[in-house]
Amino acid sequence: MMASKSFLVTKNLPEKFFKNISTKFMMDMWPHSHDITREQLLKRVAGKSGILCTLSDKIDGQLLDAAGPQLKCVSTLSVGYDHIDVDECKRRGILVGNTPDVLTDAVAELTIALLLATIRRLFEANQALREGKWLRGWGHFFMCGTMIKGSHIGLIGGSGRIGRSIIKRLRSFEPSRISYTSRTPHSFMEQEFGAHFLSMNELLAESDIIIVCCSLNDSTRHLLSAEQFCLMKSTAVVINTSRGSCIDQQALYETLKHGRIAAAGLDVMEQEPIATDDPLLALNNVVLLPHIGSAAQSTREQMIWMALDNLEAGIDGRPLVASVF
Numbered sequence: 001m002m003a004s005k006s007f008l009v010t011k012n013l014p015e016k017f018f019k020n021i022s023t024k025f026m027m028d029m030w031p032h033s034h035d036i037t038r039e040q041l042l043k044r045v046a047g048k049s050g051i052l053c054t055l056s057d058k059i060d061g062q063l064l065d066a067a068g069p070q071l072k073c074v075s076t077l078s079v080g081y082d083h084i085d086v087d088e089c090k091r092r093g094i095l096v097g098n099t100p101d102v103l104t105d106a107v108a109e110l111t112i113a114l115l116l117a118t119i120r121r122l123f124e125a126n127q128a129l130r131e132g133k134w135l136r137g138w139g140h141f142f143m144c145g146t147m148i149k150g151s152h153i154g155l156i157g158g159s160g161r162i163g164r165s166i167i168k169r170l171r172s173f174e175p176s177r178i179s180y181t182s183r184t185p186h187s188f189m190e191q192e193f194g195a196h197f198l199s200m201n202e203l204l205a206e207s208d209i210i211i212v213c214c215s216l217n218d219s220t221r222h223l224l225s226a227e228q229f230c231l232m233k234s235t236a237v238v239i240n241t242s243r244g245s246c247i248d249q250q251a252l253y254e255t256l257k258h259g260r261i262a263a264a265g266l267d268v269m270e271q272e273p274i275a276t277d278d279p280l281l282a283l284n285n286v287v288l289l290p291h292i293g294s295a296a297q298s299t300r301e302q303m304i305w306m307a308l309d310n311l312e313a314g315i316d317g318r319p320l321v322a323s324v325f
C-alpha cells in the first residue's frame with residue numbers, strides 16, 4: 001500500500017539518511033546539486049505533510065499556502081530559523097523544528113579559526129607567499145597582525161549557546177577581558193565564564209575584537225551600522241558567524257575601505273552566496289568564508305539525523321526533539 005503522507009527535501013542529500021523515514025512516508029527529494037528555485041519549491045511542496053529545508057529556503061505564507069492545509073511540520077537543517085515565518089506557522093498549527101546543540105562546538109571552533117585568520121592575516125599572508133612577495137627577504141614587520149592574548153573581546157549575543165562555547169575556547173588564549181551584551185545581565189556569565197556585562201555602546205567602544213553571535217530577528221537586523229562602527233576603536237576587528245543581516249554590509253564596506261576599523265572576518269553575508277564582483281572582495285582587510293560555521297562532516301551528519309527526527313515526529317503529530325516554539 002502506498003504511504004499516504006509525503007515530505008519534501010529541498011536539498012539533494014545522501015539517500016542513506018532517508019532509508020527509514022522513506023519506508024514510512026513518501027519522499028520527494030530535490031535531485032539537483034544546485035539550489036531549488038522558488039518556482040519549483042512552490043510547485044513541489046503542494047500536498048506535502050512535511051518539509052525538510054535549509055536556511056536558503058524562504059518559508060513564508062505564500063509557501064505555506066502552496067503546501068496546503070495538510071502540512072504538519074517544517075524541519076530546518078539549521079539552528080537559525082530567520083528564513084521561516086514562525087508566527088505564520090504557529091497560527092496555522094504547523095510545527096517548526098531546528099538543530100540546536102549538535103552544531104554549537106563546530107561553529108565555536110570556526111569562529112576562533114576565522115578570528116585568528118583575520119587578526120593574523122593568514123589568507124593575505126598565504127596570498128603574498130604565492131605571489132612571490134616572501135622572496136624579497138625577511139621583513140621584520142612583514143604580515144604582522146594582532147593577538148587574542150591581552151585583547152578585550154566583546155561578544156554580541158555572548159550568553160547564548162554558541163557565544164558561551166566561543167568564550168570557553170577564547171579563555172585559553174588569555175584575553176585581557178571578555179565582555180558580552182544581551183537584553184539583561186546574567187550572573188552565571190560572570191561566575192562560570194568570567195564574562196562581564198556591558199551596554200552595547202560600551203562594548204563597541206571598549207572592545208578590541210567584536211564577535212557577533214546573536215540570532216537574527218527584528219531587533220538584531222543591522223545591529224551594526226555606520227553609527228555603531230563610528231563608536232569602535234580604529235584598531236577594532238569585527239567577526240560575524242551569526243547571520244549577515246546583523247550587520248549593515250554596505251556600512252561595513254565603507255568603514256573597512258576607509259580604514260575606520262582594522263578588519264573584519266565574515267562567515268555570513270547579507271546576500272548568500274555573495275557575488276564574486278561584490279566590492280567587499282576587493283578589500284584585503286576582510287576575510288570572507290562561504291557560511292561554513294557548522295561544516296564539519298560529523299556535525300552536518302548529526303544535523304540531518306536531528307532534522308529527520310523532528311520531521312518524523314512532526315508528521316506523526318508528536319512533540320519535536322527540538323522545537324523553535
Ligand SMILES: O=CC(=O)O
Binds near residue numbers: 077078080293
Ligand atoms: O547558520 C547555520 C545555522 O543556522 O545552522
